[in-house]
Amino acid sequence: MKRKAVIEKIALIILMICAVLSIFAVCSITVYMFMKGTPALSKVGVHKLLFGTVWKPTAESASYGILYIILSSIVGTGMTLLIGVPVGLMTAVFLSEIAGKRIAAVLSSAVELLAAIPSVIYGLIGMMVLNPWMYKLEKIIFSNSKEHQFTGGANMLSAIIVLAIMILPTVISVSVSSLKGVTASLRSASLALGATEIQTIFKVVIPAAKSGILTGVVLGIGRALGEAVAINMVAGGSVNIPLPFNSVRTLTTQIVSEMGYANGLHRQVLFTVGLVLYIFIMIVNYILLRARKKGVENE
Amino acid sequence: MNKMRKIKDTFVYFLIFLCSSFSIVLLAGVIIYVFSKGIGQVNLSFLTSVTSVLNGTVGIAGNIVNTIIIILVTMLIATPVGIGSAIYLNEYAKPGKFVTFVEYSTETLAGIPSIIFGLFGMMFFGQTLGLGYSLLTGSFTLILMVLPLITRNTQEALKNVPDSYRHGAIGLGSGKWHMVRTILIPSAMPGIITGVILAIGRIVGESAALLFTAGSAKVLPKAFGQIFDKLFQSGGTLTIQLYLSATSEGDFDTAFGIAAVLLILVFIINMITKFLSARFDVTKKI
Numbered sequence: 001m002k003r004k005a006v007i008e009k010i011a012l013i014i015l016m017i018c019a020v021l022s023i024f025a026v027c028s029i030t031v032y033m034f035m036k037g038t039p040a041l042s043k044v045g046v047h048k049l050l051f052g053t054v055w056k057p058t059a060e061s062a063s064y065g066i067l068y069i070i071l072s073s074i075v076g077t078g079m080t081l082l083i084g085v086p087v088g089l090m091t092a093v094f095l096s097e098i099a100g101k102r103i104a105a106v107l108s109s110a111v112e113l114l115a116a117i118p119s120v121i122y123g124l125i126g127m128m129v130l131n132p133w134m135y136k137l138e139k140i141i142f143s144n145s146k147e148h149q150f151t152g153g154a155n156m157l158s159a160i161i162v163l164a165i166m167i168l169p170t171v172i173s174v175s176v177s178s179l180k181g182v183t184a185s186l187r188s189a190s191l192a193l194g195a196t197e198i199q200t201i202f203k204v205v206i207p208a209a210k211s212g213i214l215t216g217v218v219l220g221i222g223r224a225l226g227e228a229v230a231i232n233m234v235a236g237g238s239v240n241i242p243l244p245f246n247s248v249r250t251l252t253t254q255i256v257s258e259m260g261y262a263n264g265l266h267r268q269v270l271f272t273v274g275l276v277l278y279i280f281i282m283i284v285n286y287i288l289l290r291a292r293k294k295g296v297e298n299e
Numbered sequence: 300m301n302k303m304r305k306i307k308d309t310f311v312y313f314l315i316f317l318c319s320s321f322s323i324v325l326l327a328g329v330i331i332y333v334f335s336k337g338i339g340q341v342n343l344s345f346l347t348s349v350t351s352v353l354n355g356t357v358g359i360a361g362n363i364v365n366t367i368i369i370i371l372v373t374m375l376i377a378t379p380v381g382i383g384s385a386i387y388l389n390e391y392a393k394p395g396k397f398v399t400f401v402e403y404s405t406e407t408l409a410g411i412p413s414i415i416f417g418l419f420g421m422m423f424f425g426q427t428l429g430l431g432y433s434l435l436t437g438s439f440t441l442i443l444m445v446l447p448l449i450t451r452n453t454q455e456a457l458k459n460v461p462d463s464y465r466h467g468a469i470g471l472g473s474g475k476w477h478m479v480r481t482i483l484i485p486s487a488m489p490g491i492i493t494g495v496i497l498a499i500g501r502i503v504g505e506s507a508a509l510l511f512t513a514g515s516a517k518v519l520p521k522a523f524g525q526i527f528d529k530l531f532q533s534g535g536t537l538t539i540q541l542y543l544s545a546t547s548e549g550d551f552d553t554a555f556g557i558a559a560v561l562l563i564l565v566f567i568i569n570m571i572t573k574f575l576s577a578r579f580d581v582t583k584k585i
Contacts, residue, residue, distance in 0.1 A: 005472055010477035015391060018383030019401050022450070026404040029411065036422055090318035107319060107359045109573070110326045116565045117329065118504030120541045121558045122307065125332060127545060168322060198308040198405045226412020228507040228544055252414050252507070259418075259511055278411075287411040289329045289403060 030034060030278075037275025040064070040268035041213035055249075057258070057266040064269045066237050066254075070276060073250040075242040076159055076231075077224045082166040084219055084224075088171030089206075092213075095172070095177040097201050098164040107175070115169035123233035126162040127154075131234060134158050138245055151247040159248065162234050163227060167220035168237060178212020179205060215291050222284045225277065228252035250278040317372035318380055332419060333558045340556030350553070357550075360556060361516075365434060365534035369513065370502050371443065372438035372530070380442070381449025386479055388450075389457040409447035413508035416444050419511040432533040437513025444508060452497065456490020493575050500568040503561065508539040515539050537561055 041049060044064050052065020091111075095104050112141040127249025135153030142148040182205050206213070237257060249257070254273050262270055305353040348358030348483055384401070388490070392398045420440025430436040436567040514533030535543065537557050 004477075008474050008476050011479075012391060014519070015383045015387035019387040019392070021380055022384060022408055022446060022460055023401060023404045025446070028405050028423065029415065029443075032422050034416070036418075040355070052530065066574045078407065081549060087318045087321060090315045091322055094319035095316045097311075101320070107323060110323050113569055114322060114326050114329075116500055116504070118506070118538050118541075118561055118565065120504075120506050120538050120545075121561060124545050124554055124558055125329060128336075128551070129332070135563050143572070165325065168325075172322070190338065196304065196308050198311045202311075203364075208403050214543070222412070226414060228412070229412040229510070231545060235543070255418065256507065259421075266381050274415065278415055281410060281415065282407075285407050288410065289406060292406075 012185055026028035033271075033275050033278045036244060036268070036271040037278075038272070040265060040272045043096050044269065050276075057262065057269065062082055062265070064265070066269070066273055066276070067248050068241055069251055069273065070157070070252050072240075072242040072248040073277070073280070074224060074253070076163065076248070076250055077221055080163040080224045081217065082101070082222060083160065084167045084220060085171055086230045087174055088168050088216070088220075089162070089167070089213065092172050093178055093201055096176050097197075097205065102120060108173075111169050111172050114165075115173070119166065119227060119230040119277070122162055122166055123230035125157055126230065126234035129159060130158045133174050134245075137299065148245070149247070152247065155245050156235065156242055156248045157244040159231040159250070162245075163224045163263035164228055166227060166230065170219050170223055171216045173192065174216030175209070175213045178209040178215070182208045196276065209292060211294065215288065216222045218284060218288045218291060220283060222288070224269065225284065226252065227279055228256045251280075330562065333555060333562055335417065336551075336560030337555030337557075340552050341559055345474045345556055346560075351501070357553060357561070359537065359540060359553070362535055362537045362540040362557075364529075365513070365516075365537040366503065368434050368529065368534070369438050369509075369536060370440065370499055373441045373502055374437075374495060374498065377442045377445050377449055377498065378491075381446050382444070382453050382484070382491060385450045385453035385457060386483070389454055390475070390479060390483065405447045405450055409451070411444075413444060413505060416440050416512050417508040419443075420508065425512060430531070432512065432514035433531045434513055434534045436532045437509045437534075437536075437570055440508050441502055441505065444505070445501055448498045448501065449494040449510055450493070452494025453487060453491050455491075456487035459490070460486045468570065489575055496572050496575070500565065500572075502537075503535070503564055503568070504538060506542055509536055510542075511537055513539070516544055 004281060030239065049066060050065055050070070051067050053067050054063040054065045055069070056063045091107075095107055097113075131153035133153065134155060134157060135151075138150060138153060138155070140149075142150070186204055186208055187200055190204040191197070195203070231250060233254040235250065235253055237249070238247050239249045239254075240246040242248050251273050255270055255277075259270055260265070344356065345358050347360050347365065348354075348356040349361045350357050350359075384405075388398055388401060392401075401575060417440065420436055421442075424430050424436040424439045425432065428441075464482050468482045469475075473481070484526060513535065515535035516533040537560065541554050541557040541561070544550045544557065
């Protein structure tokens with residue numbers, strides 16, 4: 001009998017340690033990001049680093065301005081949402097409101113599979129298919145321009161398209177489940193009042209599913225901000241103003257492409273880039289937690 | 300007015316069909332493109348040899364072994380910890396500040412992008428613990444990344460186990476841990492396995508978190524005993540090799556070959572999860 005009590009006690013302690021581990025992980029990641037990310041801020045100067053526009057880490061008089069890098073991430077994510085969210089929402093509407101069961105099942109499996117494809121494969125296809133198209137487009141648009149630096153198609157626009165495709169599955173699956181959560185009586189009431197199916201969907205069902213759809217959008221923001229390797233393959237390799245046909249570096253690609261060889265202050269600045277990304281992600285996470293909590297309370 | 304409405308509706312229907320066919324076309328396009336370019340590359344020697352200029356061979360055996368080792372080590376630690384955490388949250392802890400805190404941190408962990416895990420892994424496991432670029436550093440980093448997946452899936456599965464099971468076991472005089480071990484874990488097994496398979500899928504596709512932790516070496520262990528030495532050496536998984544082949548090495552044949560292999564793996568993993576969740580769906584049985 002006593003042995004049993006001891007086993008119970010040990011089990012409880014071990015299980016508790018397992019549970020605490022995730023708290024420990026989040027705390028140590030946060031501490032490390034700040035510990036490694038802040039030294040460069042004081043060495044280069046907060047203003048010079050965050051609002052500087054010249055990135056020349058290996059030059060004689062090195063300059064570490066990451067403003068364009070931050071802007072590229074923000075603009076890139078914004079544009080990605082502008083393409084990905086409407087397409088994703090329309091697809092979700094089709095899946096939950098219009099399509100028959102069998103077609104919906106096939107489409108849902110396709111979406112699931114798209115979500116599971118490793119990001120490097122999207123990057124590879126972007127490199128081989130999208131970039132040549134972009135290069136052709138670039139040659140037509142900028143044929144008379146003397147200032148434009150040709151990028152061979154590796155530009156902001158390619159990155160945005162690849163990202164939009166990558167956030168689609170997230171937006172679709174979250175939106176579908178929230179659209180399906182809307183009670184049938186709302187739809188029937190609207191239809192009975194003489195509204196068409198389309199009117200019902202856009203004026204009744206979507207507003208009712210708003211909070212769930214927004215959660216999907218926020219998840220998409222997180223994914224777009226954090227994606228690194230795939231866009232590193234298609235976005236080009238120099239720090240520029242985030243214009244569609246410029247080769248750009250985002251917060252993530254900056255780390256991926258330079259961490260391998262950077263050292264000294266250059267390396268510390270890259271950690272600061274990581275810290276900026278981490279802070280952005282934490283803000284997104286916070287919004288997500290708030291939204292989820294609200295959703296639970298509404299239920 | 301009515302006619303306008305009709306035209307408008309038709310237009311919106313058209314948009315909806317267009318958008319939803321996009322994802323099917325996209326998936327088909329990705330699969331056809333990758334296979335048409337890559338499948339010719341995949342043969343027995345591609346799968347069983349290591350790329351070597353000396354021997355004139357091109358192959359990914361080393362990367363396959365690295366991927367398997369990383370999956371094994373990661374899951375060996377992440378699975379019990381993830382399950383344990385879920386059991387504690389669901390069965391032991393009383394709802395309150397502590398549980399919300401743990402759940403928040405699990406959510407946060409799930410939202411952190413892999414590149415941040417990569418940076419942290421490089422700094423903490425690689426430098427502070429002195430493991431350098433090694434399979435072990437990579438695995439430890441990935442443990443943090445897949446932990447939320449396993450915890451969440453196990454929690455969901457535990458929530459679906461009817462309370463009568465618990466009351467029955469306790470009523471028969473079982474201790475709590477005994478009940479968990481003999482009643483709850485077996486009942487929640489399908490959910491747990493789904494979590495584990497999803498986690499394996501995530502590891503197979505992961506690249507950013509491994510680039511600066513596990514590195515990119517592709518040598519094969521020469522003897523079985525060397526697998527343990529291998530843990531402390533750098534090693535690139537399939538995705539890392541794909542990335543390097545496509546970027547710095549410029550070897551697109553290999554890149555597409557690996558992409559085809561990865562797609563097949565992803566497809567298999569997807570099928571297994573689908574099969575499991577359809578077969579063990581508790582809500583459907585009732």
